[in-house]
Amino acid sequence: MITGHPHVGVTGTFVGMPAFPAAAREALGDTTLRRNLKHATSVIRGKRASVVGELDDWEQLRDAAEAIKNRTLRHLDHYLEQFEANATAAGAVVHWARDAEEANRTVVDLVRAAGAEEVVKVKSMATQEIELNEALAAAGIDAWETDLAELIVQLGEDWPSHILVPAIHRNRTEVRDIFLRRMKEVGRPAPGDLTDEPARLAEAARLHLREKFLRAEVGISGANFAIAETGGLVVVESEGNGRMCLTLPKTLISVVGIEKILPTFDDLEVFLQVLPRSSTGERENPYTSLWTGPAGDGDGPEAVHIVLLDNHRTDVLADEVGRSALRCIRCSACLNVCPVYERVGGHSYGSVYPGPIGAVLTPQLRGTSSAVDASLPYASTLCGACFDACPVKIPIPDLLVHLRTRVVDEARGDVPKPEAVAMKGAAWMFGSSGRLGAAQRAATLGGRVLRNRENLGRLPGPMRGWSAERDTPVPPTETFRQWWAREHDGGDGR
Numbered sequence: 001m002i003t004g005h006p007h008v009g010v011t012g013t014f015v016g017m018p019a020f021p022a023a024a025r026e027a028l029g030d031t032t033l034r035r036n037l038k039h040a041t042s043v044i045r046g047k048r049a050s051v052v053g054e055l056d057d058w059e060q061l062r063d064a065a066e067a068i069k070n071r072t073l074r075h076l077d078h079y080l081e082q083f084e085a086n087a088t089a090a091g092a093v094v095h096w097a098r099d100a101e102e103a104n105r106t107v108v109d110l111v112r113a114a115g116a117e118e119v120v121k122v123k124s125m126a127t128q129e130i131e132l133n134e135a136l137a138a139a140g141i142d143a144w145e146t147d148l149a150e151l152i153v154q155l156g157e158d159w160p161s162h163i164l165v166p167a168i169h170r171n172r173t174e175v176r177d178i179f180l181r182r183m184k185e186v187g188r189p190a191p192g193d194l195t196d197e198p199a200r201l202a203e204a205a206r207l208h209l210r211e212k213f214l215r216a217e218v219g220i221s222g223a224n225f226a227i228a229e230t231g232g233l234v235v236v237e238s239e240g241n242g243r244m245c246l247t248l249p250k251t252l253i254s255v256v257g258i259e260k261i262l263p264t265f266d267d268l269e270v271f272l273q274v275l276p277r278s279s280t281g282e283r284e285n286p287y288t289s290l291w292t293g294p295a296g297d298g299d300g301p302e303a304v305h306i307v308l309l310d311n312h313r314t315d316v317l318a319d320e321v322g323r324s325a326l327r328c329i330r331c332s333a334c335l336n337v338c339p340v341y342e343r344v345g346g347h348s349y350g351s352v353y354p355g356p357i358g359a360v361l362t363p364q365l366r367g368t369s370s371a372v373d374a375s376l377p378y379a380s381t382l383c384g385a386c387f388d389a390c391p392v393k394i395p396i397p398d399l400l401v402h403l404r405t406r407v408v409d410e411a412r413g414d415v416p417k418p419e420a421v422a423m424k425g426a427a428w429m430f431g432s433s434g435r436l437g438a439a440q441r442a443a444t445l446g447g448r449v450l451r452n453r454e455n456l457g458r459l460p461g462p463m464r465g466w467s468a469e470r471d472t473p474v475p476p477t478e479t480f481r482q483w484w485a486r487e488h489d490g491g492d493g494r
């Protein structure tokens with residue numbers, strides 16, 4: 001039995017992972033990793049730029065995608081209930097899961113009820129987020145990843161390092177070695193003369209997976225979109241493995257984050273244009289599977305279950321600034337353009353959601369109490385390339401700053417910020433001309449004592465950092481009011 005990501009604990013955190021700065025420093029020292037990442041991200045970046053450049057209305061498409069997602073999130077309760085009603089009417093069984101534990105328990109119970117001891121899986125970020133493979137393994141159920149990159153990660157007992165290309169950190173030779181070493185332990189072995197040619201590697205994976213597809217009684221998927229108007233689900237993919245999982249097993253279970261809802265079927269028109277162009281740099285994705293309940297004629301699964309997953313998404317929704325992260329369609333464009341991601345890779349983020357979107361989504365879903373999660377909002381230069389690339393216009397740099405504020409506020413507890421105390425004091429002083437005059441006269445005392453110095457140099461306490469890069473002038477020996485009175489009124493201004 002293999003579980004996928006053996007180092008991932010059951011608590012929803014990558015147990016033992018260091019915070020981002022330490023993990024990034026280590027990754028930066030791995031020249032093979034940096035070479036693999038640079039090559040892969042620059043190829044995908046180039047393809048995306050070329051297909052996006054073909055469309056005159058790309059910016060309008062981004063605006064439309066943002067508007068549809070915002071409308072959905074504003075009325076999410078309504079659309080979820082509409083989805084449940086329509087999916088149920090079409091013969092699917094809808095389950096609601098408050099958190100990862102509930103979702104995993106539901107799926108394990110359904111697999112057991114189907115009498116299965118193994119499942120085949122379509123690539124799904126939601127099931128990675130809830131660590132479903134580990135929960136299934138604990139229940140004695142084998143979960144076989146069937147996406148090629150996920151298969152490489154699973155056989156390599158590795159972590160995914162990219163949303164779309166989880167094995168982006170592996171080169172062909174490493175993949176061949178993993179196939180030769182591990183396939184024989186869990187099914188059909190790789191051919192002994194396997195080379196690192198892509199076609200030979202794909203053939204080995206196809207043959208290895210084929211027997212699993214034909215044997216499995218249960219398929220598990222996520223969904224790219226859930227259509228409220230029809231109660232249907234949509235999965236887009238490149239390899240066709242997903243189509244096999246969605247159609248061959250008798251029972252199909254889909255774990256779907258509640259933010260995946262789209263109000264109408266027509267909304268797909270926008271998203272099926274922006275998603276493939278942003279993710280794989282294709283005009284259209286090769287396989288788009290849509291289903292609405294079981295067909296009931298022996299074609300496709302006989303039982304269709306949909307697990308609607310919250311797992312802190314409603315907490316994210318409650319944050320007026322942070323909620324825009326729920327617009328994400330997991331295209332990975334922000335990862336591929338990020339100068340930080342390109343150099344450190346996905347593992348440094350300590351989460352199934354790496355890169356810029358991971359830096360804003362993970363701390364919202366998991367909170368910022370651990371060192372890893374508190375470090376993520378700082379895993380960015382705030383250059384803004386992620387926002388420019390995002391097809392649903394998530395203002396990731398704004399969210400990073402928002403979350404940095406949260407991290408600082410939480411670290412400080414109930415103690416007020418020094419700035420807040422200083423501003424309150426300033427407001428009190430400026431509120432009265434008498435108090436302002438007294439404060440100015442007090443400052444001139446310091447000016448007279450220090451009149452021989454050019455500046456005050458480095459200040460102590462909280463002003464230390466501020467004065468490190470700036471000259472701090474010596475206070476004047478008289479105030480403006482004193483000067484005015486001396487020059488114009490003949491008095492000393494006191």
Ligand code: SF4
Binds near residue numbers: 278331332392
């Ligand atoms: S944040 Fe935007 S660019 Fe990044 S994965 Fe999500 S939708 Fe794609």
